[in-house]
Amino acid sequence: MGWKLQLPKFLFGGxxxxxxxxxxxxxxxFSQNIDAMREASQENISWSAAQLxxxxxxxxxxxRASDAxxxxxxxxxxxxxxxxxxxxxxxxxxxxxxxxxxxxxEINTIGRLFEEMKAxxxxxxxxxxxxxxxxxKIHQAFYPFSGELSELSRRVTVGEEQKAAVFRAHMREAANxxxxxxISTVLLVMMAMGYFVLDGQRFRKLAEQNMVLAERFKQASLxxxxxxxxxxxxxxTPMNGVLGLLAVARQSNMTPSQRKILxxxxxxxxxxxxxxxxxxxxxxxxxxxxxxxxKPFFSQDLISALPDLLGPVAxxxxxxxxxxxxxxxxxxxxxDATRLRRxxxxxxxxxxxxxxxxxxxxxxxxxxNHLIGRIVVDYLDGGWSPDLIxxxxxxxxxxxxxxxxxxxxxxxxxDKMSGEIRHGKTEDGKIVLTIDVPVxxxxxxxLKVLLKMQSAPMEMVFKSAVSDFHIDYLSQNDSSCxxxxxxxxxxxxxxxxxxxxxxxxxxxxxxxxxxSYLPALYxxxxxxxxxxxxxxxxxxxxxx
Amino acid sequence: MTRVLKTAAxxxxxxxxxxxxxxxxQETMLKLVNTLTGEETAxxxxxxxxxxxxxxxxxxxxxxxxxxxxxxxGREVLALLGEGGSTVVLTAVNDYAVEVPVxxxxxxxxxxxxxxxxxxxxxxxxxxxWVVYPMSDHxxxxxxxxxxxxxxxxxxxxxK
Numbered sequence: 001m002g003w004k005l006q007l008p009k010f011l012f013g014g015x016x017x018x019x020x021x022x023x024x025x026x027x028x029x030f031s032q033n034i035d036a037m038r039e040a041s042q043e044n045i046s047w048s049a050a051q052l053x054x055x056x057x058x059x060x061x062x063x064r065a066s067d068a069x070x071x072x073x074x075x076x077x078x079x080x081x082x083x084x085x086x087x088x089x090x091x092x093x094x095x096x097x098x099x100x101x102x103x104x105x106e107i108n109t110i111g112r113l114f115e116e117m118k119a120x121x122x123x124x125x126x127x128x129x130x131x132x133x134x135x136x137k138i139h140q141a142f143y144p145f146s147g148e149l150s151e152l153s154r155r156v157t158v159g160e161e162q163k164a165a166v167f168r169a170h171m172r173e174a175a176n177x178x179x180x181x182x183i184s185t186v187l188l189v190m191m192a193m194g195y196f197v198l199d200g201q202r203f204r205k206l207a208e209q210n211m212v213l214a215e216r217f218k219q220a221s222l223x224x225x226x227x228x229x230x231x232x233x234x235x236x237t238p239m240n241g242v243l244g245l246l247a248v249a250r251q252s253n254m255t256p257s258q259r260k261i262l263x264x265x266x267x268x269x270x271x272x273x274x275x276x277x278x279x280x281x282x283x284x285x286x287x288x289x290x291x292x293x294x295k296p297f298f299s300q301d302l303i304s305a306l307p308d309l310l311g312p313v314a315x316x317x318x319x320x321x322x323x324x325x326x327x328x329x330x331x332x333x334x335x336d337a338t339r340l341r342r343x344x345x346x347x348x349x350x351x352x353x354x355x356x357x358x359x360x361x362x363x364x365x366x367x368x369n370h371l372i373g374r375i376v377v378d379y380l381d382g383g384w385s386p387d388l389i390x391x392x393x394x395x396x397x398x399x400x401x402x403x404x405x406x407x408x409x410x411x412x413x414x415d416k417m418s419g420e421i422r423h424g425k426t427e428d429g430k431i432v433l434t435i436d437v438p439v440x441x442x443x444x445x446x447l448k449v450l451l452k453m454q455s456a457p458m459e460m461v462f463k464s465a466v467s468d469f470h471i472d473y474l475s476q477n478d479s480s481c482x483x484x485x486x487x488x489x490x491x492x493x494x495x496x497x498x499x500x501x502x503x504x505x506x507x508x509x510x511x512x513x514x515x516s517y518l519p520a521l522y523x524x525x526x527x528x529x530x531x532x533x534x535x536x537x538x539x540x541x542x543x544x
Numbered sequence: 545m546t547r548v549l550k551t552a553a554x555x556x557x558x559x560x561x562x563x564x565x566x567x568x569x570q571e572t573m574l575k576l577v578n579t580l581t582g583e584e585t586a587x588x589x590x591x592x593x594x595x596x597x598x599x600x601x602x603x604x605x606x607x608x609x610x611x612x613x614x615x616x617x618g619r620e621v622l623a624l625l626g627e628g629g630s631t632v633v634l635t636a637v638n639d640y641a642v643e644v645p646v647x648x649x650x651x652x653x654x655x656x657x658x659x660x661x662x663x664x665x666x667x668x669x670x671x672x673x674w675v676v677y678p679m680s681d682h683x684x685x686x687x688x689x690x691x692x693x694x695x696x697x698x699x700x701x702x703x704k
Binding site: 079 | 637668
C-alpha cells in the first residue's frame with residue numbers, strides 16, 4: 001500500500017528529472033553548437049591562406065616589374081618581402097595558425113617557403129633598384145611556391161567546407177534530437193498529467209467518502225455527547241435530591257454509627273455529583289456551540305471565591321490549601337472568569353482527591369497580560385501523573401479513567417481560552433503546575449453616576465455593593481453628563497420618574513435598584529443585595 | 545687648422561650617425577584623412593607615442609595566450625580627425641582595408657597597438673600598428689565580424 005501512495009511522488013520526481021535532464025542536455029548541446037559555429041567560421045582561415053598566396057604573387061610581381069616595362073625600387077621589394085614574411089608569421093601563432101598548419105602537415109609548403117625566404121633575405125635586403133639579375137634569381141627561387149600555395153588555399157577552402165558540412169550535419173542531428181526529446185517530454189508530461197488527473201479524481205472520491213464518514217462520525221459523536229449531557233443533567237437532579245434528603249437526615253437524631261455512615265454516603269454522593277458535572281463539561285466542550293463568555297470581572301471576586309470553593313475539598317482530603325496573590329493583579333480583568341475558576345478548581349481537586357497531595361498553594365499573579373495560576377504542591381505520599389495533565393494518557397478509550405476527567409476538562413478549558421498548562425519544579429523540589437491564560441486588564445476610569453435613591457439605607461447598601469468601582473456621584477446640576485442613572489425602583493410614580501430621568505440625561509442608561517413592577521422601563525434592574533454580582537457585571541460592561 | 549678640421553669631421557660624423565634616426569622618427573607612421581573636410585594629417589612615430597598610451601590584456605585568434613597590447617586608444621586617434629562621420633576605413637600597408645563603425649571606438653577600448661608584452665611590432669610581424677579589440681572582456685566581440693577588424697600593418701585611417 002505504501003508504494004502506491006509514494007508512486008505519484010516518484011512519478012512527479014521522475015518526470016521533473018527527465019524534463020530537466022533533457023532541457024539541460026539541450027542547453028549544453030546548443031551552447032556547444034554555438035561555440036563550434038563560432039570556431040568553424042572559415043573566414044579567417046581561408047582568408048589567411050589566400051592572403052599568403054596573394055602576397056607571394058605581389059612580391060614576385062615587384063621583382064618582375066621591369067619585365068612589364070615598369071620601374072621598381074628596392075624599398076618596394078623589401079616592403080613586399082616584409083608583408084610576405086608577416087603572412088608566414090600568421091601560420092606560426094594562435095588558433096588560426098594551428099588550424100592552418102593542419103592543412104600543411106604533409107607537404108610543409110609553408111615551412112619550405114619560410115626557409116627559402118630566410119635564405120634569400122640577405123639578397124633582398126641588399127638588392128639595388130636596377131639589379132635585375134638578382135631580382136630574376138629571387139623570382140625564380142620563389143616561383144614553385146605559387147602553385148603550392150594555390151593548392152594549399154584550395155585544400156584549406158575544401159577542408160573548411162567539409163568541416164562546415166560535418167558541423168551542419170551535427171547541428172541537424174542535434175536539432176532532430178531536440179525535437180524528438182521535446183516531443184517525448186511533452187508526451188511524458190501529458191501522461192503524467194493524465195495520471196495525476198486520474199489520481200486526483202480517485203483522491204477526491206476518497207476525500208468525499210471520508211467526509212461522509214466524518215460527518216456520520218460527527219453526528220454519532222454529537223448524539224453520544226447529547227446523550228451524555230442529557231443523562232448527566234438528568235442524573236444530577238435526583239442526586240441533588242439525594243443530597244438534600246441526606247442533609248435533612250443529618251439534622252435528625254442519629255447514633256454516631258449512623259451519622260458516620262450518612263457522612264460517608266454524603267461524601268460519595270458529592271463525589272458522584274462532581275463527576276457528573278465534569279462529564280457535562282466534557283460533553284459540552286465537544287459541542288460546536290461551546291463558546292467563551294469573555295467579559296469584565298473583578299480579579300478579587302475570582303480570587304476570593306477559590307478558598308470558599310476548594311477549602312471544603314481540602315478539609316475533606318485532610319490537606320492544607322491556601323490562595324496567595326503574588327505581586328499586583330489589576331482590579332478589573334476581561335475574560336471568562338467562570339472557566340478560569342473552574343480550571344483552577346479542577347486541577348486543585350485533582351491534586352487533592354486523586355494525586356493525594358497534603359499541602360497545596362495556589363499563587364495568582366499577573367504578568368505581561370497573562371493571568372498566571374501556579375499550583376505549588378508539596379507531596380508527602382501518593383503520586384501525580386504529569387502525562388495525565390498534558391493529556392498523553394487518554395489516547396485511547398481503553399485508558400480513559402475517571403481520574404483523567406477533571407484534568408482533561410481543565411486542559412480543554414485552558415486551551416479554549418488560548419492558554420497553556422506547564423509543569424515543573426520549584427527550587428526546593430515542589431511540584432509546580434502553571435496555568436497560563438491571556439487575560440486583558442481593563443483600564444480603570446471613573447464612572448459618572450447620578451444616584452436617585454428614595455431612602456438613605458438603600459443608598460448606603462448600593463454604595464457598599466459597588467465600592468470596588470471608581471464612581472463619581474454627580475449632583476442634580478451636572479446630571480446631563482451622567483453615564484448611568486441609578487434609581488430606586490418599585491416606588492410611586494415610577495413611570496413618570498423614569499421618563500423624567502431619561503429626559504434630563506438623554507445619553508445615560510437608567511438602572512433600577514430593587515424590585516420593580518415595571519422592569520421594561522429600565523435598561524437594567526437588579527435587586528440588591530441579592531443580585532450584587534449581576535449589577536457589578538453590568539457596570540463592568542458599561543465601563544468596557 | 546688641424547683642430548678646425550678635426551672639429552668639422554666630428555660634427556659630420558655625429559650628423560651622419562644621427563640623421564637616420566631623425567629621419568626615421570619623422571617618417572610618417574599613420575596617415576589620417578577626414579573625407580568630410582578633406583583634411584589630412586600625417587603622424588610620425590613620435591606623434592603616435594605622444595598620444596595618451598593605454599594597455600589591454602586580451603586573447604584573440606592570432607596569439608597563443610593572454611597578451612598585453614600597448615598603444616593609444618582608437619578614440620584618441622580618431623579625435624585628431626575631428627567630429628562627424630560614422631565609419632572609419634582602416635588600410636594596411638598592402639592596401640587591404642576594412643570598414644569599422646566609429647561607435648566601436650566609443651563602445652570599446654580598441655587599441656592601436658604598437659607593441660605586445662612590451663615588444664614593438666616589426667613590419668615583418670604586425671607592425672607598425674595592429675588594431676586590437678578587448679575580446680576577452682567582451683564576449684560579443686568573439687565573433688568573425690570583429691576578427692576581420694583586427695587589421696595589422698595599419699598605415700591609414702579615413703573618416704567617412
